[in-house]
Structure formats: C-alpha cells, structure tokens
Amino acid sequence: MATTELFLKMTFDRWYGSITNLNAILSNLTDETLQKEIAPGKNRGVYLLGHLIAVHDEMLKLLDLGEKLYPELYEPFIKSPDKVVTQIPTAAELRSFWTKQCEVLKQKFDSLKPEEWFEKHTAVSAEDFVNEPHRNKLNIIITRTSHLQYHSGQLVLLK
Amino acid sequence: MATTELFLKMTFDRWYGSITNLNAILSNLTDETLQKEIAPGKNRGVYLLGHLIAVHDEMLKLLDLGEKLYPELYEPFIKSPDKVVTQIPTAAELRSFWTKQCEVLKQKFDSLKPEEWFEKHTAVSAEDFVNEPHRNKLNIIITRTSHLQYHSGQLVLLK
Secondary structure, three states: OOHHHHHHHHHHHHHHHHHHHHHHHHHOOOHHHHOOEOOOOOOEHHHHHHHHHHHHHHHHHHOOOOOOOOHHHHHHHHHOOOOOOOOOOOHHHHHHHHHHHHHHHHHHHHHOOHHHHHOEOOOOOHHHHHHOOOOEHHHHHHHHHHHHHHHHHHHHHHO | OOHHHHHHHHHHHHHHHHHHHHHHHHHOOOHHHHOOEOOOOOOEHHHHHHHHHHHHHHHHHHOOOOOOOOHHHHHHHHHOOOOOOOOOOOHHHHHHHHHHHHHHHHHHHHOOOHHHHHOEOOOOOHHHHHHOOOOEHHHHHHHHHHHHHHHHHHHHHHO
16 A cells, blocks of 8 residues: 555544544434533533534535534634533534534535645645644545544544 | 654644643642532542543554653553542642653653554454554553543533
8 A cells, every 4th residue: 555545544534533433422322311411510521512514514624625514613613612602503403413514524525636635725824834744634544534523522522 | 744754643632732822721729629529419620631642652662662651650540530549649749740740741742753653553353453443552642632622511500
C-alpha cells in the first residue's frame, strides 16, 4: 500500500471508529437521559450532541465540500453555552440530524481523491500554506477526531 | 516537506497538543480535587490519571522502546476498575510520574527515524503485517491520542 493511502486509512479508521463508538454510546441512552447533565452543573447530553453536529457541519465549509446541513445549530450549540438558548431541537431530532450528517459526510469524504486531502483547507491562506503544509484538509479530520473523542468521553458518563 | 515527514508532523502535533491540553487541565486541579469522582459514581480523577500513565507505559512495549517505567500501575489502573485496589499512589506522586513519563516518551519517540514509524508494532505478527500495514508504530500514537482525548474530556469536568 502506498504511503499516502496508508496514512489516509489510518486517519479515517480512527475517524469512523470514533463515530461508531459514539453511536454505540448513543444507542444505550434514552432521549430522556440525553436531557440530563453529564455531571452536576455541566453540559447536558443533548447539548453535546448538538455541539458535535454543529462542529461537524463546519467541516463541510473547511473542506470546501458545500453548504452546512444545519446552519441553525451554530447559534445554540457553538456560539452559546448550554441552557442559554432555550429553543433547541429535541433529542430525537438531533439523533436524526446526526445519522443523516454522518452519511452525507462519508459520501462527500469518499468523493475526494487521495491527493486532495493534502490540499489546503479553507481557513488557511495560500500564502501561509506554503510554509505550513500540515494545515491541509486531512488535518481537519485528525483534529475533529480528537474533538469527537473528548466529548464521547463525556457522553458515556450518562450511561 | 516530504510526505512521510508531513504525516509524522500532523500525528505528533496532535499527540503533543493533547498532552499540553491535559497538562493545562491538571494544573487547574488541586490534589484534593483529583481525589473526587468526575461524576457521581464514576471514576475518580486520580484513577484516570493513573490509567493514562499505565496505558502510556504500555506504549513503550508496543513500540519496542524498552521496559515500562511504572509496571506496578498495570494492576490498579488497567486490570482493575477504580476503588478496587485501595493502595494506590497519591495524586502528587502520579503527577510526578506523568511529567517524567512525558519526558521519557518524547525522548524515545525522537530517537526513531521517520521510516521506523511505519514498521510493525510488537502486538502484530510479521505475517499479519503483510496484509495489514496500517498496524504500524505510528498507529499506536494515533489511537492513544484518541484515548487521551477521551479521558481529558472527563478530567476537565473536575474544574
């Protein structure tokens, strides 16, 4: 296997493995449990799920893969901390957004050619990219995998 | 930058970024706070810190980089769940182990040549590695970064 393909496999195995792990956690939580705080005074499960969807939606822009699926989630789940915006989707709605989004992201990721993952993402200038070639599209997958794991470790506490 | 070096930079930036992030979390927690559970009935901070050290110690074996620094942590922090083994190091001792271990790991990681990261790790057979070349040493760094992030998301709840 060529080195580039190998590295893509390693990166995407971890991304999809993290998605599968979160799906297993979510399938063990009821909608009612998702309304609870992960620890006293901390974020609710429903906020963390909305936050993950909103952050993954930003990936579409960063990777130049089209428009966000749920732009309305930015305000309540990224810009605002939990419990500030009172009108948010239900747990059932967020689950459905999450499932749909995972499918769309996979489809769009699969459409990129291996070498395209090493092109710059949209938040870095062409000028900076010359000296910082690690700020490529694949790095967005790597950093968001970290982010997903961080919050998965929190959501699992609701079990 | 050659492709191999680029992969290594992306992977290790995330590893060291995750270590720095956990150090920032730990520096905001007192030893007393680390004795508390991250959520009611869940693991204590001190258990998670011991667990991370024990898991990172296993990396030394997997990467063929020598003996574990703290083999005595396997029993209380990997084999046993929290609160089963009552005699465990203090929070201050664990902090000191963690700091020392991070230094040793960095030194040992830096001693490997770029291409050596794409060699097999010690838990995969030479036979299996032919068909599964992603089971290399670099993949140990990738998977343990995920693990570190998962538990960092839990330790931060003690703040």
